[in-house]
Amino acid sequence: MAPKLPPQPPLQHSTTAVADGQSHGHAAPPKGIFRWLLTTNHKEIGSLYLIFSLTMFFIGGIFALVVRAELFQPGLQLVEPEFFNQMTTMHGLIMVFGAVMPAFTGLANWMIPLQIGAPDMALPRLNNFSFWLLPVSFTLLLSTLLMPGGGPNFGWTFYAPLSTNFAPPSTTFFILALHIAGISSILGAINIIATILNMRAPGMRLMDMPLFVWTWLITAFLLIAVMPVLAGVITMMLMDINFGTSFFDAAGGGDPVLFQHLFWFFGHPEVYIMILPAFGIVSAIIPTFARKPLFGYASMVYATAAIALLSFLVWAHHMFIVGLPLVAELFFMYSTMLIAVPTGVKVFNWVTTLFRGSISFESPMLFALAFVVLFTIGGFSGLMLAIAPADFQYHDTYFVVAHFHYVLVPGAIFAIMAGVYYWLPKWTGHYPNEKLAQWHFWFSIIGVNLTFFPMHFAGLAGMPRRIPDYALQFADFNLLSSIGAFFFGASQLLFVLGVILCVRGGKKAPAKAWEGAEDLEWTVPSPAPLHTFETPPVFHRTSH
Amino acid sequence: MSSGSYYVPASSRWPVLGSVALGAMMVGTGIKLVYDTGLPLVLIGVVGILAVMGLWFRDVISESRGGLYDEQMDRSFRWGMGWFIFSEVMFFAAFFGALFYVRMFAIPWLGGEGAKGVSALLWPDFVATWPLLNPPDSSIAGPEQVFSPWQLPLVNTLILITSSITLTVAHEALKVGDRKTCRNWLTGTVLLGCCFIMIQGVEYYEAYAHYGITLEAGIFGATFFILTGFHGVHVIIGTLILAAMLVRIIKGHFGGENHFGFEASCWYWHFVDVVWVGLFIFVYVL
């Protein structure tokens, strides 16, 4: 199955003077676990984020497998509906806040300083704080499952009043855990913005930055703008639950729909937070393996900015059927449809970058190409959902579940994996085992489509989401999805194996690990020494 | 952009301890709210956070005074503080958003006006008004009356605006190295902050004791307390920060050029001030 391996550049020793760890005396770092607990180094913190994220991906994945196992056939077999709802909820929460967001933050920590020629993040101690809040938050979140009455069971969107007047007692802990995660995200984003705006190598203008840096700059802005709104809305929940306020209760003059407005004002930008850095990664990988500069650098930047700005104006497309006034409905339909335009620009740019390139198919490239195709399919179903009248039929069905898994799994997750395969040589000094990676790719692509494609049909045929049992006509689709889910889940073991093997050894990688790679990170040796760019490199403008 | 060599602190134990302390505080709060016990844990958490912040800032201050920081570091702090304040703005935006939504949509709908006015079928006796003295469900007692903006709230507005001016005077004095003037005006600012907090305390007492404005008093009480409450917390924090700055001024910290710690406190204080003006207009006057 794995095709013949394409040529890789010969091993060479870096001639870059800057990147040599011993330049000036660093106090010896603490040993053992304390090294990790106390570190202020962006590379170590980056690794911590990535490991944390992988752990959460597995935990969230296991919850998804519980869901899929129960849905394998009609009837209630394995779990009670109550527990099923907790699994669905926790799966969504863990994947979104525990797997995807920390993975991107981890990549940002590792790569942004390297890509802009900075010695570290702007605020290194704060960086450590942002990370160590996460284990605290998620331990608390996961522990709610063991509390009396069970964990959160109201969906990752926790609509009031189900999550206020009708929720288990652990909801208070869920809110507090989310607060901690939110603080972590905000501080992390502040750090990233400060780094990008302030720490670039002399001579590097904003319009010279690699796209991964650009997309993260914009993502960080989104995070700082919307995480506080999430904090606000969960605080209102906390008050409704514990202090008798009536924000979301009509009896006192509030409105349950107010909750949804506030939630989705956060929630929609949140989904772009989970995709913009992915765009950045793909925009780095495709030119590298097409050996051709990225097409339309400037329009990529503008498109990203446009998506981010539009994302503040579309939130109510998740609420087409809550009974919005007609004008609101129309406004949100039009604004949502508009997002297809800048996103289309990106897709067209990627395809044009490939056009007349010199393309090879190493594992990062395979994942990136799969990203382009499958993300676009997810985008198309998103566009269908944006048509408000049709959303009256799609809403809260498996069609929506299919849509967002297409943009999240072969979207965000594939881009993360592409990035990991792409940068592993820089991190470890070894190439990942290419054969293993190729197997991982092909298994994943089959698994992912087998899992999520049938969900389109189940949804159109009328299967609502968040149900533990279903009518008989949906049985075939669910059977396929469940088989696919286990297959896809099992293939991820290959990924872990590949990463572990790569950390422990493998073919040595030169500083510039990929023939067509251009950005600054490829000028420092592989593995990148603990301290890089302690004296700023001089940035030479290349083509764009 | 990079110039010389950027100071990257060696490993530090404050962040981890800080996150543990924050975790303790949150868990404690949860236990307190749900099981009505666990106050000690909250206290441990709070004390821990304060201690960690003190020690962390002590490191920063000594690094700063040790000349380890350059202009670039200064800019990092500026960006950091600026965006932090932006995040605070968005936090308050959520509460203001809730207030506007309720006043412009939810209550009129419940009272039978606008696009979803049929909802009034469920609340035949309800009359939409703002301030909402009679919530739709009669089992929820609304406020008996609301505050006149032209008494204590106006006084508080004047206090905060004055405090922003006195703070600016102090800042200008620091810039030209007139530390004594700076100290005096900063002292004045801190005192004004304290006055504000006290007056707000009196108002809360009045609200519960004589006005029937409580957390349970329907959406008016809810929005009133969440907005003024979080603002009040910010004033308290701001006053503490300014007090810390006062101590540093007395100790002879800060130079005419190099005093970002002081400047950041000023930014924060002005932000708190601006939020109050918004509150005064939308919560009290309109």
Added chain:
Amino acid sequence: MRSRWWLMAVSLAASGSQAQTNGWNMPVGVTDVSSDIYGLHMTIFWICVVIGLVVFGAMFYSLFRYRHSKGAKAAHFHEHTSVEVLWTAIPILILVGMAVPATATLKNMYDSSDAELDVMITGQQWRWRYEYLGEDVAFTSNMSTPRTQISGEETRGEHYLLEVDEPLVLPINRKVRFLMTSDDVIHSWWVPDLAVKQDTIPGFINENWVKINEPGIYRGQCAELCGIDHGFMPVVVHAVEEEEFDGWLAERKEAAEQEAMGVDREWAMDELVERGESVYQSICSSCHQAEGQGSPPAFPALANNEQLINDVDWHLDRVVNGVSGAAMPAFRSTLNPVEIAAVVTYTRNAWGNDTGDVVQPSAVAELIAQ
């Protein structure tokens, strides 16, 4: 205008049109609105397919044609303003083309004026209550699939999970306005064939409407997560000819009047227990379980419940007024006095709660009137 779009879509969908019957695709449905929506759905689907073919076609062509392994040499262009403007402009035009019919359909869906019949739909954990406004006819509709089928002890029927004890009966060819609300959390009333899906928000009323073209039985489900039994909250609509509907409505009205008269008379214990058992099984058992054992801590047991056995007034009060802030609903307006008296009498005399108490409907009516 509407039907032209629909025709266009259907002709576009020529190959896809078999899909509508085999449960792979959105149903065309039995209302004008539902077929408009189906038309929109197919039109946009095919537009996406075409765009996809073009984009992926270009992509796979490049991947195949410019392989490094086949010695392709990379070109170096990286910008082309007019092309970029073009591929910004064309999608905008396509989107405008989609927005026009979508707007028309949406406007139509929002126009619930001139309805001939108003039905109030109230979501409750986990059943639907239907009230024909101005007709004094109201009833609740519970899932009728037995739990034994769900657990697999019994083979599953054809309409597994999509069947109810009392369907909503509607006339065809008449515009019916729905007023939708909820007593507890948000539910969503959805019947795919009618293309009506609308959230029911507690404390607010949403409007929607339907005009059914063909008689038949149409099934759907609650579409908004509403707690444990969200998956077991089906909707069944029985659409009948106009005359049949009028006859049915008159009959129900008559029965309701009979029941109202029953309030004043003295009921025997057996009568109440019998009636109460059926009310209990259809309404209360989803929370307090078939044998009154409940599922603590969320739902208290009613069997051998000390307080319940000792205190009739307290018991009655719980059922009539509910427990605010908890899942226990107030039944004062959703059950009639006879039903409440019956279910209370039943619970006080079943599963070993041998109190011997009889609660008369008249007493309940008095309590409610207070």
